Amino acid sequence: MTHASMNPITEDDIANFLVNTPDFFDRHAELLATVKLTSPHGQRAVSLQERQAEMLREKIKGLEMRMMDMMRHGTENEVLMAHLQRWVKSLLMNPIARDLPRAVAEGIQNEFAVPQVVIKLWDVAEPFQIEAFVAGVTDSAKAFAAALTTPYVGPNQAFEAVTWLVEPSAAQSVALIALRATREQDTPRTAVEQPVVGLLVLASPDPERYFAGMGTDFIERLGDLASAALTSLR
Structure with missing residues (x-):
């Protein structure tokens, strides 16, 4: 019985190998074009490049939503401060x-x-x-x-x-x-x-x-x- 059959290679072994061998795809660049992943938008298979593009688009969309929230809160604060200023100004101008x-x-x-x-x-x-x-x-x-x-x-x-x-x-x-x-x-x-x-x-x-x-x-x-x-x- 071989050592490999006693200790079968696991997904973690493969992941660790790829992480610790960054030049693997330099030596096997042709694999990048053949790797297929499952798209989160349905069950169709997509290339690694397509999946990376989808992940980047999702990240950009998340950043855009955070930016919109920041702008909305900033606008709300400006409106609130305008109301506060009017209120204080009216009190300062009240002589009685x-x-x-x-x-x-x-x-x-x-x-x-x-x-x-x-x-x-x-x-x-x-x-x-x-x-x-x-x-x-x-x-x-x-x-x-x-x-x-x-x-x-x-x-x-x-x-x-x-x-x-x-x-x-x-x-x-x-x-x-x-x-x-x-x-x-x-x-x-x-x-x-x-x-x-x-x-x-x-x-x-x-x-x-x-x-x-x-x-x-x-x-x-x-x-x-x-x-x-x-x-x-x-």
Whole structure:
């Protein structure tokens, strides 16, 4: 019995031989024209060159799709930044302090297509303590807001803050963002230690608009900008 019959050549042996013998096809170039492979687009046999061309086309198509995704996301970001700029610009141009909470809420609602938005504040200066944006806030709501180290996003769980909306029953998913004091004298070591002075509520009838686990970076930025815009009320 020969050694070859005891240890038959396997596909791995052939693959290893070809990988480790790069000049094999230099010596047997005629084989390249006769090798046939199965095409992934049906069961027809194609030449090695055709299969390589198909693989290259598939790779190019994948790269094109990735490029299109990058361009689409880039365009979406540009549009988002344009809306953000318009919103901030409108707040900077508003000279009446008591109108700012309404301007913040309406700007978010219009620029970012949020069906319902409301703001409630506390610890405001005496001239503003009779305003609607201060009324109806309980100690329980203040404690809830103070406990938010990051925005809450997810289903409406009968939050008190949702009752501040014009149509509470239409709020299926919500984002609740704590508004923090941003005056220099209010700023301790970290942003999360700044005292909470209000709550921004975003609500949608779409139960998937705000969901647990979604990214909240942009929502947090809205809250930070809103907090800064409302500083004059304190």
